[in-house]
Amino acid sequence: MERYRSLNSCLRELFGEKTYKLAFDGGFTCPVRDGTKDTRGCIFCAGGSGDFAIPVGDDFGRAMEMAKSVVADKGARKFIAYFQSYTGTYAPVERLCSLYSQAISHPEVAALSIGTRPDCLGDDVLELLRELNRIKPVWIELGLQTIHPATAGYIRRGFDLAVYDEAVRQLREREITTIVHMIIGLPGETPEMIRQTAEYIGKSGVQGIKLQLLHILRGTDLEKDWLAGKFKALTLEEYIDILEQCIESLPPDMVIHRLTGDGAKRSLIAPLWSADKKTVLNAINSALERDNVTQGAKCLQCHSERSEESLSKGTLRFTQDDTSFI
């Protein structure tokens, strides 16, 4: 039994076979690094989360050949071109159009995935995404990380929750699949606060989520605060406990693209247990079985929607004292 809706099963349904994500670096920066909003970047970020991304330059075809050679032994025939590094919509729309048109028209690219920020989706960019999405599926990955304003300020995110809400509204209007990133273990957040972020994302009408463990990386300001003892990294047991609460709070049809972190091991300071991804994933899957966790089991929105559906179909019955539904 699948306890959550995984990316792999979603990809098989969509494309009929295993489809690999290839990470590319489009040569972007972001507004919290280039001085537009800040120069320091997000407090946890060691450089755009694209350590394995292939630089594209002006020639996507060449970059595609390089990226494919890395997974040549997998025998894959379909790929998702994932523009992972920095903010993938933070450039003049002409440059974005040239880059992404090349990527989406490549015969082996089944879909285009772009990592970006909710505050970097102007009307011209949104219209470009709409056009590209008519050719092949376009996925937009939004870095939200948390819904809590104090944490958002601490991590130097640089936009309010209302900006996220509006970006999601605009993307939904254009029928663009949206995946939201959140971080588990940010300083000052309780398990309940983290679960609230997952619940909010689940209710916001997006199609996918990446649940990521907070990594403390070498050279970041987060590392300084951790070394100063201002907060503790999560243990594996704590992480799994919070993760389970998040999974239960998400709608059952939302695709979970990631259950843990995926950072470069060489810059990881803590938690070191997260470096062994295979062991972590095995521990998570065993715990989901042990604790009988299923996605959506505690999704209040889903239950109320089901109740409304049942009401409209007249399938609810009164209990003996006629005071509550069963």
Ligand code: SF4
């Ligand atoms: S996390 Fe994203 S938005 Fe923040 S500094 Fe890194 S690349 Fe820029």
